[in-house]
Amino acid sequence: MEWASWSDFWSMGGYGLYVWGSYGVTALCILIEILLLRRSAGDTRRRLKRMQQWEEQ
Amino acid sequence: MNLYTFASPVTFYHLAGKLIPWFTWSAILLTVVGLYLSFFVAPTDFQQSEAYRIIFIHVPAAWMSMFIYLVMAFWGAIGLAFNTRLSFMMARALAPTGAIFTFIALWTGAWWGKPMWGAWWVWDARLTSELILLFLYVGIIALWAAIDDIKRGDRAGALLTLIGAINIPIIYFSVKWWNTLHQGASISLTKAPSMAKIMLIGMLVMAIAAWFYTIAVALVRVRGIILERERQSEWVKEILERET
């Protein structure tokens, strides 16, 4: 184990800002991609469904 | 031919549906292992202290950004040569993820460069080529967005991806050449220190995680594209009945 304590872990030997700045934004990018993808997948299905019902009427 | 059954959108739609959970869970598992390796197993670097831990995402993201572009070019070429609809859909499904990884590679490169080189951005050959790669991704996505006709959009995007793929090595070479000539103006970069084995393993695990993530996301996206394009067919209507 490299770290004596949690605060030691978060400070990353003084480079905390840079390490967490990188990891944080990466996580954010991936999170946003997943959320957008989920929403657009739902949207596509709902829209197609609506178009289909429209045609049946 | 058996291969053609997989190339038919309906078969692929169901196959992708079965594969997505596998890739998702593998990606999650590998990310956890990779993060554990990169933060708790890999030792402190004696030159770069803890800041080097950024490379565990920076290098895989940079690999993925280039690899995804090549895969897109491959699907584009297959689509143009054999007129397979599915390969164009795969290329479209991959592009946004490729652009995101390119952005991540640039971002983490900047946040690694600041403590190591003392500057957020240096016109280093790799960073500059990565920036141009981002421009190429944005161009391709913008071209798709501008063309309403599906067939034309597919082919135009594939042609642009191909000419970009031919150009990327030339761009990389030219930027590297330019960079060595202007060495005086830029900061001389320290050569990457010989890496401990555990660092390399951590990086590889993260790279495979990124790869599985990309496959999972691309499969979800391609399923959406398939539904959209096949909306007139009976099987899509059945699926919509069942799923909603």
Place this chain on the structure above:
Amino acid sequence: MHRFILAVLRRDLTLAARRRGDWLIAQFFFVMVASLFPLGVGPEPEMLARIGPGVLWVAATLASLLSLSRLFADDHHDGSLEHMVLSPEPTVLLVLGKSLAHWLIYCIPLLIIAPVLGIQFNLPWDAILVLEISLLLGTPILSLLGGVGAALTLGLRGGGVLLTLLILPLYVPALIFGAGAVDGVMAGTGAQAHLSLLGAFMVLSLMIAPWIAAAALRVSLE
């Protein structure tokens, strides 16, 4: 084969001669962009000589890009483009002829103006000579790659801006080698390596770009 290229060339040159306005606008744009830089960064002769090669190269690039979006658009509007693509002559030759015409109409005049701007930027004579050679080798690349962009964006709304977005990243090597050649002369390291690479890139573009542009043209017209 030659006759077809010549016919395309003659047609485009005649059309350009009838519309001199477009042609002049691109040249004035070149002069204006280059003149904005001293106003922006200051008139010190050493600094101007330092940034001159890069500025002139970027300005020449932008000036020849201006006209690219109309490379096929006018013929597309009046329907003659479709006739030419459907004719038995290979589309590659059509693209080649059109790119050549674009280069003659819009890039050769840039070569004539460039020395004047070079003097304004305090470039020495040998640097101006190399600037001319590098533009001579480098501008055909833009006309050729631009043909691909123009074919891909044919008839799209906002096509001009999109074309710029697609083509500029591909054009980076030409800019680096071209401006680098002039820098090399001024730094005393010589320009030969840069010019050879620029020439190689030009030959490569000549071999590949027309085929992709022809394919793109057929895709866009379908």
